[in-house]
Amino acid sequence: MNQHLSVNDVRHLIRGLLKGDRRCLARLISLVEDVSPYIRTVFRDIAASTGEAYCIGITGPPGSGKSTLINGLTALCRIRGLSVGIISVDPTSPFSGGALLGDRIRMEAHFLDSEVFMRSMGDRGCVGGLPQVISPVMRLMDASGKKVILLETVGVGQSDLRIQDVVDTTVVVVTPESGDVVQTMKAGLMEIGDIFVVNKADRPGALQHAAELKASLDITISRDGWSPRVMTAIAEEGNGIEELDKILTERREFLQSTSELDKKRGERRKKEFIRTIQAEMNKKLSNAIFQKGFLAETLQSVESGDTDPLFGALALCASNTLFSLIDVK
Amino acid sequence: MNQHLSVNDVRHLIRGLLKGDRRCLARLISLVEDVSPYIRTVFRDIAASTGEAYCIGITGPPGSGKSTLINGLTALCRIRGLSVGIISVDPTSPFSGGALLGDRIRMEAHFLDSEVFMRSMGDRGCVGGLPQVISPVMRLMDASGKKVILLETVGVGQSDLRIQDVVDTTVVVVTPESGDVVQTMKAGLMEIGDIFVVNKADRPGALQHAAELKASLDITISRDGWSPRVMTAIAEEGNGIEELDKILTERREFLQSTSELDKKRGERRKKEFIRTIQAEMNKKLSNAIFQKGFLAETLQSVESGDTDPLFGALALCASNTLFSLIDVK
Numbered sequence: 001m002n003q004h005l006s007v008n009d010v011r012h013l014i015r016g017l018l019k020g021d022r023r024c025l026a027r028l029i030s031l032v033e034d035v036s037p038y039i040r041t042v043f044r045d046i047a048a049s050t051g052e053a054y055c056i057g058i059t060g061p062p063g064s065g066k067s068t069l070i071n072g073l074t075a076l077c078r079i080r081g082l083s084v085g086i087i088s089v090d091p092t093s094p095f096s097g098g099a100l101l102g103d104r105i106r107m108e109a110h111f112l113d114s115e116v117f118m119r120s121m122g123d124r125g126c127v128g129g130l131p132q133v134i135s136p137v138m139r140l141m142d143a144s145g146k147k148v149i150l151l152e153t154v155g156v157g158q159s160d161l162r163i164q165d166v167v168d169t170t171v172v173v174v175t176p177e178s179g180d181v182v183q184t185m186k187a188g189l190m191e192i193g194d195i196f197v198v199n200k201a202d203r204p205g206a207l208q209h210a211a212e213l214k215a216s217l218d219i220t221i222s223r224d225g226w227s228p229r230v231m232t233a234i235a236e237e238g239n240g241i242e243e244l245d246k247i248l249t250e251r252r253e254f255l256q257s258t259s260e261l262d263k264k265r266g267e268r269r270k271k272e273f274i275r276t277i278q279a280e281m282n283k284k285l286s287n288a289i290f291q292k293g294f295l296a297e298t299l300q301s302v303e304s305g306d307t308d309p310l311f312g313a314l315a316l317c318a319s320n321t322l323f324s325l326i327d328v329k
Numbered sequence: 330m331n332q333h334l335s336v337n338d339v340r341h342l343i344r345g346l347l348k349g350d351r352r353c354l355a356r357l358i359s360l361v362e363d364v365s366p367y368i369r370t371v372f373r374d375i376a377a378s379t380g381e382a383y384c385i386g387i388t389g390p391p392g393s394g395k396s397t398l399i400n401g402l403t404a405l406c407r408i409r410g411l412s413v414g415i416i417s418v419d420p421t422s423p424f425s426g427g428a429l430l431g432d433r434i435r436m437e438a439h440f441l442d443s444e445v446f447m448r449s450m451g452d453r454g455c456v457g458g459l460p461q462v463i464s465p466v467m468r469l470m471d472a473s474g475k476k477v478i479l480l481e482t483v484g485v486g487q488s489d490l491r492i493q494d495v496v497d498t499t500v501v502v503v504t505p506e507s508g509d510v511v512q513t514m515k516a517g518l519m520e521i522g523d524i525f526v527v528n529k530a531d532r533p534g535a536l537q538h539a540a541e542l543k544a545s546l547d548i549t550i551s552r553d554g555w556s557p558r559v560m561t562a563i564a565e566e567g568n569g570i571e572e573l574d575k576i577l578t579e580r581r582e583f584l585q586s587t588s589e590l591d592k593k594r595g596e597r598r599k600k601e602f603i604r605t606i607q608a609e610m611n612k613k614l615s616n617a618i619f620q621k622g623f624l625a626e627t628l629q630s631v632e633s634g635d636t637d638p639l640f641g642a643l644a645l646c647a648s649n650t651l652f653s654l655i656d657v658k
Contacts, residue, residue, distance in 0.1 A: 276642030313605030
């Protein structure tokens with residue numbers, strides 16, 4: 001359907017988005033995912049309307065209760081009249097892999113709420129573990145008036161998920177069962193968390209787990225001047241949601257008062273800018289290399305073994321002709 | 330020291346390499362790692378002298394006995410008078426992370442053998458989990474007369490190690506303790522192995538593990554016409570080394586008789602060619618973006634929030650000026 005969009009249709013979608021129309025938001029997200037040629041116009045026109053949303057990342061092992069916490073935070077936001085966007089990135093499942101049926105049913109209350117917008121994303125087109133479209137999609141939600149955007153990812157061992165690179169605050173959720181502090185460290189979660197929630201705190205070992213986390217965070221240098229917090233919760237019973245919300249607000253106030261927020265967001269924008277240019281250059285290269293011409297001939301000579309691949313590539317890049325070869329219209 | 334090399338020094342190194350001089354090999358590997366401007370010449374001049382070596386990848390979880398198997402295979406090759414190259418890629422340790430002291434001492438016999446060349450590499454500059462210099466370093470070893478090149482990597486869960494992309498044959502080593510078949514599958518090892526070795530077969534569960542591997546491989550479509558093999562070994566006692574060697578030879582004969590070898594290597598060269606061009610373009614972009622000029626101004630405007638990062642990047646890439654901006658000499 002998107003193929004048949006006219007410039008006017010897109011303008012209409014943008015106007016709708018800025019008024020908070022959820023169907024326009026959904027259509028525009030699809031445009032981004034489909035790499036529509038209209039993307040450029042869209043992001044030029046919404047730029048001035050972004051920057052309001054508080055972007056929060058929630059990560060942790062499967063089954064730690066991320067969805068339940070998100071559910072609780074969403075309910076709190078709604079009581080205050082705040083519009084909420086939720087993005088779930090899960091390589092394995094259509095919406096949220098770890099969510100039990102109960103979570104889903106409870107989430108359905110929000111499904112019917114026009115001020116809560118949910119989107120799940122696979123890990124297609126990942127760069128460093130997160131889909132490249134995450135940041136643009138968050139900006140669309142921001143422009144549509146979402147005041148809080150919750151990004152849920154699965155954080156399990158050795159992956160290079162870069163959730164901390166796309167949000168203002170990262171919440172790491174663990175359970176007493178999800179292994180000791182050493183395992184949390186191994187999974188690379190200690191370095192990225194601004195807030196740690198030991199969930200399912202009615203289970204044995206929760207307080208000790210929290211104490212251990214705290215102790216090992218205390219000897220870590222605080223990042224950006226913020227000392228990571230540790231708290232316990234029983235999200236299933238609504239226990240801890242308000243405390244988490246309070247710490248999230250403190251964290252936001254800290255970021256704003258120290259201008260860390262601007263710094264973080266500036267860095268984030270720069271990275272996205274450079275990443276996008278790199279992706280576009282690679283696209284141009286892929287297009288050019290399989291066309292007729294010198295580049296394709298070199299590729300063939302490399303494939304057959306007549307030209308060494310490293311020599312061939314370096315010679316081409318040093319020859320001043322690379323870009324004119326790639327820049328085929 | 331490499332900075333002060335002259336063209337004649339490099340020619341001397343290349344001549345030495347082609348005669349099998351190990352010190353020349355070591356110096357040239359350092360040139361590649363240091364991204365010397367002489368690399369281009371080196372790889373132009375050695376191109377005709379490569380393609381002889383049989384490249385074997387050995388991967389598996391830490392402690393599965395990869396080093397011991399490599400040690401055994403190396404001894405076998407030496408008995409036959411074949412020169413051997415060994416590369417160990419381990420993000421965590423200077424030589425081989427999992428190797429026990431005993432392995433190291435046994436390896437030392439080979440350290441003194443001038444026909445065995447070992448090199449360990451960190452994971453600096455990784456693309457898809459393997460250092461980009463792996464393939465060029467393997468070609469240098471090949472050109473220096475190594476008939477067998479053994480590449481050891483640690484294969485543990487969810488990583489995107491691409492060992493199968495740089496070798497002719499991939500050996501996956503597991504132990505009865507290293508988890509069941511499901512875990513091997515989860516780690517992505519089932520898809521990449523041409524040969525599976527269940528090592529430490531004197532421990533309980535080995536035969537069952539091997540049988541399960543076999544059963545689940547049997548229902549997989551054979552890749553490239555080769556049906557993956559499963560064998561047991563007690564590498565520590567030298568048990569299974571000869572069988573592994575025999576299967577490795579069968580696999581090589583299969584690759585040669587079906588022209589799969591040429592196809593695989595052609596694909597490998599193409600990928601290296603494209604990857605190198607991409608890396609060079611990214612280098613040019615990084616250089617240009619932090620210099621004065623339009624690109625740097627755009628970056629600043631993106632950082633400050635005046636220009637949307639996605640809009641800025643796409644506008645630049647569509648403007649026909651990108652490459653002239655990047656291609657600063």
